[in-house]
Amino acid sequence: MAGGLDPLSVRLLDRSPWWLGASGAALVVLTLVGMPLLVLLGQAGELPFARIVQDAWLRRVIGFSLTQAALSTALALALALPVALALHHERRFPGRRWLTALFGLSLVLPAIAAVFGIVTVWGGSGWINAILDTATAPFRGTAEPPGLPVLYGLTGILLAHVFFNAPLAARVLLQSLDDIPVHEWRLAAQLGLSPAARFRHLQWPVMARRLPGLATLIFTLCFTSFAVVLALGGGPRATTVEVAIYQALRFDFDLPLAVALAVVQLTICALLTGLGSVFGRGDDGSLGLAERTADDAPWPRWHPHAHRGALQRGLDRTAIAAATLLVLPPFAALLLAGFNRRTVAVLTDPVTLDALFNTVIAGLAAATLSIALALGLLSGVRRLHLRAGQRHRTHGGEALQALGNAILVIPPIVLGTGLFLALRAWADVFSLALLLVILINALMGLPFALRILAGPVLDGASARDRLARSLGMARSSRWRRVDAPLLRGPIALAAAVSATLAAGDLGAIALFGSDQVRTLPLLLQTRLGSHRLDEAAVTATLLVLTCIVLFAAIRRGIGGAKESRS
C-alpha cells in the first residue's frame, strides 16, 4: 500500500481528530477576514465611486500614493544594490555584524518610532541642522544658517521609506550574492574575469532574479504605509489612500467615503499581490529573516574578491559608509533622546504605564493567536499531504496555506474598517479596542508565521511520520521528542516577530484607540503630533526597548539560549 504503512497505524492515525485544529484555524481566519469584507462589499452598492473618479482631491491622493511608492521603491533599490555588493565584497571590517544586524531590525522596528528617530536627526531642529548651524557660525556673519529642506511632505516620507526598505532589500540581495556557488567563483578565477565581467555574469543575474519580487514587495509596503505618512505627510498634498481611509473614518465620519476608499485600496493591493506572485517565483520568501550562518569568513587568496583594486574598494567603502550614515543615526537618536529632563515624569505617568501594559499584552496575545492559527493551518496541510501518500502537494493543503496568506491582500486599515462596520451594530467598538487590535495584528502576523513555520512543519513530514509510527511513538512522546525540538526555534522566531510587529503597530490602534485605550505607538503619535518632543522622545525609547525586550525574551524563552543568537 502507498507509503508502506501498516493498516493498524493508519487506523490509529485516522481516529485522532486531526481536522479539528486545522478547520478551527481556518474557520477563525475565514470569519475574521470574510465577515468584514462581506460587510464592506455589502455597502459597496451605494458607494460614491463617481466622486472618487471626479474629485480632484481624491484623484490626487491616489496619485500621490502611487508616486511616493514608486519613488520610494526606486530609491531604496538604488541604494540597496551597491550596499549589498559592498557587504558581499567586504567581509572583514569592524562593525560588519552590527551593521547587518541593524539591517535586520528594520523589519520589526515600529514605524512610528523610526519616524521619531528620523525627525530627531533630519528634522528642522534636528542633529544635522544643529551641526550645520555650529559649523557655519564663524563664517556666515548675520546671514541665515543653512538648513535642510523641510522634512514634512514627500521628502520625509521618502527618507523614512528608504530607511526601512533599503536595508531590507540589501539583506535579501546580499543573501542571493552569498548564495552564488563557489564553483562559479572558481571558474571566474580560472578565466580571470574582470570586476565588470564578474558583475555581469555572476552577480547581476542572481540579483536580477530577486529584483521584480523585491520591487513589488517594497512598492506594496510603501503603498500601504500608514504610520510614516500619518506622521510625516502633511495636508492634501501628501496623503495616501491608507491615511485618507483613516481620516474619513475617524475625523470626517464619512462612512461611505471610507468604504469606497477601502475598496479602491483593496483592489490595488490585490493587483499588487497578483504581480508579486508572478514576480516572486524563485523567492524563498524568508525576507532575509531566515537563520543563516554568518558569511563573514575572509575570502580565500585565490578568490577574485581577495584582489580588488583601490577604486573598487573605495566605492565599496563609500557605499557602506553611506548606508551606515543613513541607518545608524536614527537608531542612536532613538536610544539617546529618551534621556532628557522629562524622562522620570513620563515614565511615572500612569498614562505611559497603562500604554506600556497594553502594548505588551497586545504583542503577546497577538503572537499567541498567530502561532496557534499558523500551526493549526499547517497541521491540516501536513495531514492532507500525508494522506495523499508520497505526493508532496495537495489542492486542499495549498488552499489552507493560501487562506493564511490572503491577509497580505488586505491592508490592516481595510480590515479594521470592515470590523468597525460589522461590529458597530452590536457593541461599542471603542471599548473593544484592545481585542480588535489583537485580532487584526494576529492576522497581520499570520503570513510571517506561516513563512517561518511552513518549512520546518512540512519538510520531511512524511519521513518523520513514518518513522515515528513504525516505532509506535505515542502522540505525546512524539511531540516531545520529535516535533517540539524541531519546531522550537522556528516557533520562537515566528512568535518574536509577530509579537514585535503587533506591539509596534499604529494602524489598528489609531482606528480604535481612544483616551481609554492606548498603546505606546498611539501615545507616541499623539505626543509627536502635539510637538511635545521631550515626552515623545521618552515614549519612543520606551517603545523601542519594549520591542527589543519582547523580541529577545520570546526568542530566548521559547527557543532556548541557543536560538537567541542571530
Next chain:
Amino acid sequence: MSLVLDGVRLRLGERQWCFDITLPGDGVHALLGRSGSGKSTLLNLVGGYLEPDVGRIEWDGHSLIDRAPAERPVTTLFQHDNLFAHLSVADNVGLGLEPSLRLSAAQRAQVSESLDEVQLGGYEQRNPASLSGGERQRVALARCLLRNRPVLLMDEPFGALDPDTRAVMISLTRRLIDRQRPCVIMVTHDEDDAHAIGARILELIDGTLRRRAPR
C-alpha cells in the same frame, strides 16, 4: 620545461600532504588514490586554489605561488560545474578567449571551430541546462582547447559519465593532448581511464605522492 613541486607541505586540520616531484613538460600523468585520500589537493595547489605551507611550485623555472589562478599557465577541467548555467554554450567557451566576452568575428569563428572539434557544432546558442552531462563536459573541453595552456589539470573528468559517453570523451581528450602536448595531471579512481589516455601512474599514499614503479 617542467612542472616542479619541491618540498611542498600542506596541513589542513588533521591531515597533511607532502609533494616532491618533477613532471616533464609534455608528460601525461594520472593520480590514483582511494576517494577521500585528498587527490584533488594536488590539483588545487597547482591550480592556485590552495597555498602550500612551505615549498616551491614552479613551471619553466618560474614560481606559481602568489599568482592568481587566471595568471597561471594552467587550465582546469573540474568533475562538474564547469559552465555558467545562465550563459549560452558559445559564451561559456568564449570566456576562455576573452573574459569580457567582447569577441571579434574571428574569435567567434574560433569558438565554433572548437565546438566542432568536440563534435558539438551547431550547439552555440544552446543553454547548458539542455545538455547531457557528457555534452557539458565536452563544452568545457572545447574551452580548455581554446585556452591552450601548457598545464592541463583534470579532476575525475569522466567520473560522472556513462560508458559510451565516456569513450567519446576519452578519445576527444586524447586528441587534445596529442595536438597541444600539455603537461597533464588527471585525478581518477579508475585505473582504466588512466591507461585509456596513456598516462603514467602517480599514487597518493598516506599524503605522500609517489610514482608507481613500472611493472
